[in-house]
Amino acid sequence: MATYIEQCKELxxxxxVSIALKIFESYCQENSLSHSMITEFDSYLWKWLLIDGPDQFEPWESSRPFLVSFGIGDESxxxxxxxxxQANISEHTFREIVSGIVEMLWGSFWGACEDELSLNSLDKVVLHSCVKALPNLTPFKFSKFSENSGWGFKLTPDDVTYWRKCINYV
Incomplete structure (x- = not known):
């Protein structure tokens, strides 16, 4: 696992965030977690990748679903x-995974991109999810932390669709 996170340093x-969402997707599948609040959380965060400017950011951020607020610290x-x-999952474990994903973004929205915070948050997602296989990093390697102040290459809708649908696991 440490090697996996080490390989994510350049990303x-x-x-x-996309890798964390892929892990969350696997976690939900492996634990038979299916619910509209999970679908809404997942869809909402994938939309982030195409937000371009404050005129899009403010409406997106203000429409955050319940699980984002839960990840920030709101009560269940x-x-x-x-x-x-029903799925025999502790709230603590689920919160650690969700908050790890949320912290990756919200920790960087109002300042510089948080390199160490985002890596620690991804590590927390990996650690608590205990998924059988982690996403292959190859599809994500063209988006580097060294570009665009840490956010990486500007993504197109096709890029996001590709990332969202890629199913290669290591």
Whole structure:
């Protein structure tokens, strides 16, 4: 696992978030977690990769779904409690995964890209998810932390679709 995170050092913050979302997707599949709040969280965060400027950012950020707020530290709700209970997943474990993904972005929105914070957050997602296989890093390697103040190469809708749908695991 340490080697995997080490290989992510050169990747942009957007690539790291995408990898974390792929891990979250695998985690939900492996644990039979299927719910509209998970779908909404996933879709919302993938949209981030195409936000271009404050006129798009403010409406996107203000429409954040419940799981983003949960990841920032808000209390759980009965719907989430029931979902996790049925899947025999502790709230702590689920919160660690969700907050790891959320912290990667929210920790960098109002300042410089947080290299160490985002790597530590990705490490937390990997550690707590315990997924059977991690995403192959090759599709993400063209987006470097050294570009665009840490955010990486400007992504096109085709890039995001490719990242979202790639299923190569190591």
């Amino acid at each position: 942009s913050l957007n690539a790291r 709700n009965s719907e989430l409690d029931n979902l996790l209970s």
